[in-house]
Amino acid sequence: MKIKPASRSGSVLMEMDADDTDLLADTDRANALAPFKLKSILVPMDFSACSKKALHYALPFARQFGASLTLLYVAHIPYVGAEVGGIDYALIETQLRTGGMKEIERIAGEEVGAEIPTRAIVRVGLPHHEIAKAAKEIDADLIILSTHGHTGLKHVFLGSTAEKVVRHAPCPVLVVREREHEFV
Numbered sequence: 001m002k003i004k005p006a007s008r009s010g011s012v013l014m015e016m017d018a019d020d021t022d023l024l025a026d027t028d029r030a031n032a033l034a035p036f037k038l039k040s041i042l043v044p045m046d047f048s049a050c051s052k053k054a055l056h057y058a059l060p061f062a063r064q065f066g067a068s069l070t071l072l073y074v075a076h077i078p079y080v081g082a083e084v085g086g087i088d089y090a091l092i093e094t095q096l097r098t099g100g101m102k103e104i105e106r107i108a109g110e111e112v113g114a115e116i117p118t119r120a121i122v123r124v125g126l127p128h129h130e131i132a133k134a135a136k137e138i139d140a141d142l143i144i145l146s147t148h149g150h151t152g153l154k155h156v157f158l159g160s161t162a163e164k165v166v167r168h169a170p171c172p173v174l175v176v177r178e179r180e181h182e183f184v
Contacts, residue, residue, distance in 0.1 A: 038065035042140040044072045044131045044165075047103055054146040054176040055111055061142065068117040071108055072134050073100040074127040097122050128164035136170045143173045 043058045045051045055071070062069050075096035077089060100122040108118045123130040135143055147162035166173045 036141075038062075038067040038141045040070065040138055040140045040142075041067050042070050042072060042131070042135050042138065042143045044074065044127070044143070044145045045104060045107065046073070046127075047107070048146070048148070050146040050148055050176075050178045052107070052111065053178070054144050055107070057174065057176050058144040059112065059116065061144070062116045067141070068119070069108075069112060070119050070121060070134070070138055070140070071104050071112075072121045072123065072131060073104045074130040075100055075122065075124045076127055077124060093124050096124065127161045128168060131161075131165050132168040132170065140171050142171060143169055144176065145173065146176045146178065148178055 038061060041058050041062055043051075043055050045055065058069060061067065075093070077092055077096065101120060104120040104122065108120055112118045121134060123134065131143065131145070134140075143165065145162055145165060147160060162173075162175050166175065
């Protein structure tokens with residue numbers, strides 16, 4: 001069996017010979033090839049090209065296992081001290097939630113389509129905490145997220161959300177790097 005990228009985004013092409021068709025005909029043997037089941041995949045999004053890449057990795061997993069996708073956007077509002085007045089945090093949060101939901105629903109419609117059951121969630125808080133919390137609440141079998149690959153001082157000051165998610169997630173995490181060879 002040979003697997004290669006297909007011309008359609010998020011798809012793969014499988015070339016099989018006569019020996020391989022026997023494997024697919026026998027459902028017991030086909031189930032033995034997939035020792036685990038994925039029913040729910042969580043894909044955190046920050047609307048960057050890198051997070052869309054993680055979504056493109058999630059699509060073949062969802063198709064192969066018949067899993068549903070949950071797209072999650074976490075808005076982080078950095079609260080400043082009381083010495084800065086006049087900031088309406090409630091208004092900012094409402095605007096971030098509304099704008100985030102519109103964008104995540106647009107991405108779900110354009111990138112995923114109707115073939116895969118998909119839902120959108122928007123939360124406000126620390127991204128790594130909200131991602132791990134959402135994964136637990138929806139009983140996610142897998143989290144697929146991207147990393148921007150910050151190194152050096154940027155990594156020291158910004159930290160790595162992906163790294164923190166890996167440490168706190170209640171399920172396996174697939175981290176998609178911004179720059180890597182493609183296999184999807």
